[in-house]
Amino acid sequence: MMSVHSFSFVRPPAEAESLRTQVRAFLAEALADRSPLRRADSWMGADPAFSRELARRGWVGMTLPRAYGGHEAGPWARYVVIEELLAAGAPVSAHWIADRQSGPLILRYGTEAQRQAHLPGICRGERYFCIGMSEPNSGSDLASIRSRAVRDGEHWVLNGQKVWTTNAHHSHFMIGLLRTGEKTENRHGGMSQFIIDLKAPGVTVRPITDLSGGRHFNEVYFDNVRLGADALIGAEGQGWEQVTAELAFERSGPERFLSSMALLHTLVDAIGPRPDAAQAAAVGRLVARLAALRQMSLSVTADLAAGQDPAWAASCVKDLGAVFEQDIPEIAQAVLDASPSVDGGSDHAQVLAALMQMAPSFSLRGGTREILRGIIARGLGLR
Ligand SMILES: Cc1cc2nc3c(=O)[nH]c(=O)nc-3n(C[C@H](O)[C@H](O)[C@H](O)COP(=O)(O)OP(=O)(O)OC[C@H]3O[C@@H](n4cnc5c(N)ncnc54)[C@H](O)[C@@H]3O)c2cc1C
Incomplete structure (x- = not known):
């Protein structure tokens, strides 16, 4: 029998809605001089000072636990804030991916040390992430990625290339999907996620200019990049399941x-x-x-x-x-x-x-x- 999911009629609860006036008032002042053309950049417009100011008001990493600098707000409060930011064309790109998916992913799959290392900086609007999934010839068919991480004693050694990596040029870290094992009959096996320091020796970020002349995405090359054992996030071989969970949020x-x-x-x-x-x-x-x-x-x-x-x-x-x-x-x-x-x-x-x-x-x-x-x-x- 066909399983049909229906959409239900829901509204953000009143408590979350009450944030809307505050966010609007802040944006009316902060973006007063922002032209319609710059507002069109929306979530592609990066402005680290704006990201830090939002964070100061508690609107970055807001769903994360207080222990890591978050505010333990529910998903509705975040929804209201995001909706207002985007409707106004605010420049949210710098912290966007860290706030939307890297922070929650690190909270869910990271070790305590990884959480301590990354989440407070995300909540301050200071630590930015990009997503390293696509590769040349591996976009829709993500399971065919070839970039590889190989164990070498206490280290992982990375080789390969990512492409279309939004924001890699102003991010501090990438959460990358890499091959760590051979493909078996389960073509979704043998992949793992890594937190990759984009300043590590052997990482090269090259911008790609898009149709509008903008530089939003990049090629990222890994040439014998040596990372500590703690760069692996989640379980080895579970990268596909972790990535799939990320995509529903995306x-x-x-x-x-x-x-x-x-x-x-x-x-x-x-x-x-x-x-x-x-x-x-x-x-x-x-x-x-x-x-x-x-x-x-x-x-x-x-x-x-x-x-x-x-x-x-x-x-x-x-x-x-x-x-x-x-x-x-x-x-x-x-x-x-x-x-x-x-x-x-x-x-x-x-x-x-x-x-x-x-x-x-x-x-x-x-x-x-x-x-x-x-x-x-x-x-x-x-x-
Ligand atoms: C603005 C922008 C930002 C991006 N940012 C990122 C990023 O930050 N990180 C990242 O990892 N990637 C990013 N991407 C890459 C994006 O995820 C890929 O472009 C997308 O998944 C498609 O992959 P591809 O370009 O290799 O095209 P292909 O997979 O080669 O697809 C080409 C065409 O074939 C069709 N096609 C492919 N397979 C099938 C199938 N099985 N059945 C029917 N039709 C099919 C596709 O629909 C498409 O029309 C970005 C892309 C854009 C445009």
């Missing part, structure tokens, strides 16, 4: 449908208070889709908080969210006669150009559309 947050918010804002401003019928209908439909996606994302957050594994529902949020984010530049062009401009022009023209260049990547990063739809089909019992 695929359902508000970042999966808010990436084009700066453009929705400039579109509404550019249309002005007297939209024609087509403009009113288009903006109305976009806002209705936004509300539905938000509701789905809240529902997955509730499942994660209840300890369930909503992998396919998280994939629905990411897939439908990316379609929504990619539709906004298309719809903006269809309902308003404004040309995109990379070189001056109105706020709307500049944000439109930026989003048109960024949008193709929304359905690649974090798992491609085809891969997500495969997970959804499996969840629905269709394959």
Whole structure:
């Protein structure tokens, strides 16, 4: 029989909602001078001073235990903060991955020494992480990675290459997935996760310039990188299970449908208070889709908080969210006669150009559309 998961109607509890006013007030002041174009960078914009200031207010690593500098806030408080940061186009990229996934991963799988070493710096907004999964020829088929870590007495020696590593150029550490054993009949075996110090001798980070001229991701090379035994995180050979657990958190947050918010804002401003019928209908439909996606994302957050594994529902949020984010530049062009401009022009023209260049990547990063739809089909019992 087909097992069908339904999305439920949930709202963040009042206690978490009460944070919203504080966060908004802080952002209104802190981002007063931030242009719409810079707001379009959203979670790709890095600003370590901003990250530290957020942390000072208790809004980085907020779900982590107090013993490590966190605030033991529940997932809803974090959701409200993240939602406000992204809706405002705050520059959260520096601490983003550490806050979203490396911190929780270290808490869950790390030794006490690893927790003590990394979590306080994450909670201060000072220690940044990147994700080393993809390799040349190993993206969707992650189990085919070839980078390897080999035991040498008390050390691990790493060789290989990662690619598309967002933020490696301003991160201190990578949590990397490496091969530590041979493939057996279980093709997901023989992989382990490592906390890799990006300053270690033998690590080379080379930037890749993207379509918009931005430098967000990198190639990372390992050439006989020697790490201590304590670089292994979690159990040897359990890397696949650990990575899979990470991905449900990576695929359902508000970042999966808010990436084009700066453009929705400039579109509404550019249309002005007297939209024609087509403009009113288009903006109305976009806002209705936004509300539905938000509701789905809240529902997955509730499942994660209840300890369930909503992998396919998280994939629905990411897939439908990316379609929504990619539709906004298309719809903006269809309902308003404004040309995109990379070189001056109105706020709307500049944000439109930026989003048109960024949008193709929304359905690649974090798992491609085809891969997500495969997970959804499996969840629905269709394959
Ligand atoms: C902006 C951005 C940031 C990124 N940041 C990171 C990062 O920080 N860390 C990291 O590790 N990676 C990162 N990635 C890499 C990303 O995870 C991969 O690009 C993605 O998983 C796809 O892998 P690939 O590029 O090798 O494409 P491929 O896997 O080669 O896919 C190419 C095409 O074939 C399709 N395809 C592949 N297999 C199947 C299949 N079985 N069935 C149907 N269709 C299939 C895909 O859907 C896609 O359309 C980033 C990517 C982008 C765009």
